[in-house]
Amino acid sequence: MSTLLLDKNAVQSMLNMADVINVVEEAFTVWGQGKGNMPAKSYLPVEHGDFRAMPAALPGCVSMKWVNAHPQNSSHNLPTVMAIVIYNDPETGYPLAVMDGTRITAYRTGATAAIASKYLARRDSRTLGIVGAGCQAYTQILAHAEVFGLEQINVFDISKVAMGRLIRSLPEFSVRECPLEEVATSDIICTLTPSRSPVIKKEWIVAGTHINAVGADAEGKEELDPSILREAMVVIDDPRQASTGGEINVPIRKGLFTIDEIYATLAEVVVGKKQGRTDSKIITIFDSTGIAIEDAAVAKLVFEKAQQIGGFPSVDFVGV
Amino acid sequence: MSTLLLDKNAVQSMLNMADVINVVEEAFTVWGQGKGNMPAKSYLPVEHGDFRAMPAALPGCVSMKWVNAHPQNSSHNLPTVMAIVIYNDPETGYPLAVMDGTRITAYRTGATAAIASKYLARRDSRTLGIVGAGCQAYTQILAHAEVFGLEQINVFDISKVAMGRLIRSLPEFSVRECPLEEVATSDIICTLTPSRSPVIKKEWIVAGTHINAVGADAEGKEELDPSILREAMVVIDDPRQASTGGEINVPIRKGLFTIDEIYATLAEVVVGKKQGRTDSKIITIFDSTGIAIEDAAVAKLVFEKAQQIGGFPSVDFVGV
Numbered sequence: 001m002s003t004l005l006l007d008k009n010a011v012q013s014m015l016n017m018a019d020v021i022n023v024v025e026e027a028f029t030v031w032g033q034g035k036g037n038m039p040a041k042s043y044l045p046v047e048h049g050d051f052r053a054m055p056a057a058l059p060g061c062v063s064m065k066w067v068n069a070h071p072q073n074s075s076h077n078l079p080t081v082m083a084i085v086i087y088n089d090p091e092t093g094y095p096l097a098v099m100d101g102t103r104i105t106a107y108r109t110g111a112t113a114a115i116a117s118k119y120l121a122r123r124d125s126r127t128l129g130i131v132g133a134g135c136q137a138y139t140q141i142l143a144h145a146e147v148f149g150l151e152q153i154n155v156f157d158i159s160k161v162a163m164g165r166l167i168r169s170l171p172e173f174s175v176r177e178c179p180l181e182e183v184a185t186s187d188i189i190c191t192l193t194p195s196r197s198p199v200i201k202k203e204w205i206v207a208g209t210h211i212n213a214v215g216a217d218a219e220g221k222e223e224l225d226p227s228i229l230r231e232a233m234v235v236i237d238d239p240r241q242a243s244t245g246g247e248i249n250v251p252i253r254k255g256l257f258t259i260d261e262i263y264a265t266l267a268e269v270v271v272g273k274k275q276g277r278t279d280s281k282i283i284t285i286f287d288s289t290g291i292a293i294e295d296a297a298v299a300k301l302v303f304e305k306a307q308q309i310g311g312f313p314s315v316d317f318v319g320v
Numbered sequence: 321m322s323t324l325l326l327d328k329n330a331v332q333s334m335l336n337m338a339d340v341i342n343v344v345e346e347a348f349t350v351w352g353q354g355k356g357n358m359p360a361k362s363y364l365p366v367e368h369g370d371f372r373a374m375p376a377a378l379p380g381c382v383s384m385k386w387v388n389a390h391p392q393n394s395s396h397n398l399p400t401v402m403a404i405v406i407y408n409d410p411e412t413g414y415p416l417a418v419m420d421g422t423r424i425t426a427y428r429t430g431a432t433a434a435i436a437s438k439y440l441a442r443r444d445s446r447t448l449g450i451v452g453a454g455c456q457a458y459t460q461i462l463a464h465a466e467v468f469g470l471e472q473i474n475v476f477d478i479s480k481v482a483m484g485r486l487i488r489s490l491p492e493f494s495v496r497e498c499p500l501e502e503v504a505t506s507d508i509i510c511t512l513t514p515s516r517s518p519v520i521k522k523e524w525i526v527a528g529t530h531i532n533a534v535g536a537d538a539e540g541k542e543e544l545d546p547s548i549l550r551e552a553m554v555v556i557d558d559p560r561q562a563s564t565g566g567e568i569n570v571p572i573r574k575g576l577f578t579i580d581e582i583y584a585t586l587a588e589v590v591v592g593k594k595q596g597r598t599d600s601k602i603i604t605i606f607d608s609t610g611i612a613i614e615d616a617a618v619a620k621l622v623f624e625k626a627q628q629i630g631g632f633p634s635v636d637f638v639g640v
Contacts (some may be wrong), residue, residue, distance in 0.1 A: 003404075005325070008639030042362040044375045046382060046410045053373035053384055057362045062366060064373055064386045066406050068413025082638040084323075084406055084415050086386050090366045095404050098418055208587045238456025256357050281405050313635065317420045318402040320327030 001316040003047045004306055006099035007196040014305040015107050017142045020298055024111040025270060027058055033273025035059055038292050040240060048072055056292035062088040064290060066102045069195075069218075081105070087299045095317060101295065104302065108294040110139030112189055112237070112266070113212040114147045116286035119269045119276030120235060121188045121210035126151040129178075129186030131200065131223070132193040134159035135168040136214060140190045141173060154178040156188050157248035181206075187221040189213050189221040198225045208279045213247035214288045224285070226251040232283040235265045248287055322634040324626055325397070326419035334625040335427050337462045340618055344431040345590060347378055347617035352591025353365075358612050360560060368392055368505030376612035382408040383622040385421045385612060387595040388576055391514075407619045415637060417623045420613065424622065428614040430459030432557070433510055433532040434467045436606035439589045440555060441508045441530035446471040449498075449506030451543070452513040453477035453486040453518065456534060460495060460510045474506050475497040483569040500524075505547070511535050511543040518545045533567035534608045542607070547572040551584045561609040568607055 006014075030036055035058070042053040051071030056063060062153045067083035074080070083101025088094060117125070128144050130137050133155050141153055153175040158165045160177075183189065184204035193199060193215040200211070202225045212234075215223045229251055236242035243252055243259055251257035264274035266286065277284055306312050326334075350356055351484045355378070363372040369390030376383060387403035404420030409416060412604035430554070437445070448464050450457050453475050461473055473495040477483045480497075487495045495518055503509065504524035511518060513535040521532070522545040531552075540606050557563035563572055563579055571577035584604065597604055 001398075005635050005637075007635050007637050037364055037366065039362045042359045042373055042375050044359055044377055044382065044384075046377050048411055051361055051375060051377075051384070051413065053359075053375050053386075054593055055362055055371060055373050055386075057364055057366050057371075057519065062364065062371060064364075064371070064372075066384045066386075066408075066415075067374075068408065070411075070413045071508055073412055076415060078321075078412050079638070080639055082413055082640070084418070084637055085405075086404055088371065088386075088388065091368055091390075092393055092398050093369055093390045093402055094398060095386075095402065098637070101638060102638050143424050165511060169457055222459065234467070256600070272350055310568065313634070315325050315327050315417070317325075318399070318422050319420065320398055320402070 001094060001320055002316040003095045004097040004303065005303060005313045005315060008103055008304055010303055010312060011100045014302050015103060016215040017107065017111065018146050019301055020107045021111045021114060021143060021146055024108055024294050025115050025302045027293045028115065028267045032110045032273060034266035052090045054292035054295060056296040057090060058091065058293055058296050061089045061296050063101065063296040063299040065295045067101060067105065085295060086301045087303050099299065099302060104298045105141045106135060109136060109214060109288065109290055110143035110296045112289055112294055113140055113214055113286065114143035115270065116212055116235065116266055117144060117188050117210055118147050119284055120284035122208055122280055125187035127186040128153045129183035129184055129189040130155045131180065131189065131191045132215060133162040134192060136192040137166050137168065140192065141170060144188065145173060154183045156180040156183040162263055184275055193223055194221065195223050196220050198222055200224045200228065203226045204216050205283060206260040207272055210284045212286045212288060214248065216245065216247045217289050219249055222247060222250040226256040228283065229285060231256050232271060234261065234285045234286045234287060235264050235266055235269055236262055236287045237266050237289055238264065238291045241291065242287045246287040246289040291307040321414060321640055322636040323415045323633060324417040325633045326417055326622060328420040328423055330632060331420045331423045333620055334622050335423060337427065338466050339591065339621060340427045340431045341358065341463060341466055342433060343617040343621045344428055344614050345435050347613045348590040349586045351613050353589035354595060356613055358552060369440050374612035374615060376616040377410060378613055380410065381616050383616040383619040387421060402622065405615060405619045418618035419619065419622060421545045424615055424618045426455060427458045428618045428626045429456060429534060429608065429610055430463035432614055433460055433534055433546055433608055434463035435590065436528050436532055436586055437464060437508050437530055437557065438467050440444065440604040440606055442528055442597065442600055445507035447506040448473045449509040451500065451503055451509065451511045451536060452476045453482040454512060456512040457486050458489065460512065461490060464508065465493060471494055474503045476500040476503045485574045513543055514541065515543050516540055518542055520544045520548065522547045524557065525603060530604045530607045536565065536567045537571055537609050538565045542567060542570040546576040547619060548603065549577050549605065552605045554581065554605045554607060555589055556582055556610055557585050557586050558611045559585065560606045561611065566607040566609040
């Protein structure tokens with residue numbers, strides 16, 4: 001036996017956004033049915049950053065993503081975030097594959113937000129607002145374009161360079177630079193910044209908007225005026241992660257929002273335990289922190305495609 | 321940049337027990353000085369076994385061991401336990417190596433017990449008792465032979481085959497089969513079984529004995545008559561792990577031992593915050609559950625040797 005080695009290019013070549021959306025939605029479905037297992041992230045802070053271990057089991061697969069975040073990495077010409085996923089056979093524990101987790105993270109984050117939008121945004125949404133034109137922006141656009149008939153994508157970033165790069169890299173979509181206030185009037189907004197203070201003001205948001213708040217993933221981070229949360233239907237991915245590191249973490253700490261005000265988890269909505277949007281006028285928010293079942297589902301997709309294609313390198317790490 | 325791939329044979333070829341003891345003792349020293357970081361193991365149960373994520377940081381290194389335990393694996397011709405270690409640069413998070421963790425686990429477990437014996441057993445210990453002749457037995461013997469002038473190694477296992485295999489594989493040592501009661505009269509005893517009820521009786525243990533209780537590593541497991549614990553100086557590796565899954569877990573649950581009766585952690589003893597053995601007549605016990613700083617220290621040793629030797633395969637998983 002041996003363990004498949006799948007680098008970033010190999011993983012990228014096997015990722016198709018429509019497939020990723022399908023397997024991630026299926027993961028939320030089975031998770032909502034009470035299947036699978038996902039212990040708390042194990043969080044390891046170090047001097048210049050941190051590491052997280054994100055294990056999960058779903059029916060037929062087990063994976064563990066080990067991912068760093070080192071904010072000063074650009075000075076080393078390295079990405080801030082680098083991830084490796086170990087993918088195991090749940091029956092025996094054998095490590096079937098070791099693969100890049102960086103592309104998996106980007107795709108599953110975009111897919112999850114688009115799934116949230118599918119259930120929470122207005123079905124006739126035609127405009128997508130992107131706040132933050134970094135690497136998450138690409139997969140948010142790809143994923144939402146699979147689910148909605150997008151006519152216009154409005155982008156704001158404090159970096160003109162980042163906006164230009166994003167627009168040039170997606171010639172097949174109608175993407176344009178916009179003032180932030182105008183981006184905020186899009187039918188669906190994705191906030192993708194590392195901000196530690198609100199960037200989206202309450203008065204900009206129109207009735208019927210859906211917001212995917214994706215940027216906040218650690219204590220102290222927030223992107224939305226907390227008064228938006230108070231009037232919105234708030235859906236989260238994981239109660240523990242959202243309350244300690246998601247968009248709601250700062251408002252909860254300041255007493256501006258409580259856990260009781262959370263409407264549902266995304267799994268509850270996907271599986272039908274809670275209804276998604278029922279009224280075209282309400283504001284809906286999905287607070288995305290990123291959960292390990294998303295990675296497990298995509299790792300399984302990648303592994304199975306790699307097996308079909310064949311020819312990838314492998315090594316028998318554990319020697320059996 | 322790229323990530324070194326070190327399989328079981330490569331890792332084995334770079335492991336020398338004297339070196340492993342040195343780096344593991346250094347890890348306990350710096351840990352006892354309050355350096356490093358080790359979050360709780362993340363535990364993922366599945367239908368036929370479980371997985372654990374064991375991250376740790378020590379000065380200059382970060383690692384994450386992902387290890388399964390599938391008790392029925394012999395029916396698949398696979399080992400019960402298989403581990404992979406991801407070794408990272410703490411400065412940037414870059415994954416420097418992915419390596420077999422199975423050999424690392426065996427070596428660091430033997431080394432840690434021998435370090436415990438160094439501080440807790442009588443310095444003139446000459447006999448080593450091994451209860452359970454599985455794969456842990458080899459490294460316990462190798463490690464204790466580095467630290468003590470062993471004249472006789474007494475082995476008991478319910479399997480004659482396992483005992484014979486162990487004895488034949490270590491012709492350089494004086495190893496002999498013994499009745500269990502006689503093994504229990506050795507100066508140092510290592511219990512290495514998966515037992516869920518005591519195998520070592522109180523009346524067998526003579527004054528001055530040191531016991532490394534290594535087998536119990538999960539809730540419900542125990543190897544020693546709890547009355548031995550009550551009269552002994554009990555040292556543990558990690559309070560959280562020992563009380564939930566170590567030798568003391570069942571006695572604590574039954575009210576036969578309390579956390580307050582723990583004398584010290586091994587790190588406290590190694591760093592000199594608590595004294596080791598002071599009296600040749602007392603019974604000492606080290607409750608070993610296995611902690612992630614041990615793996616981090618040995619992974620660093622392996623990585624640095626691999627860099628020196630050169631020529632190992634590598635892959636740039638994260639594509640930078």
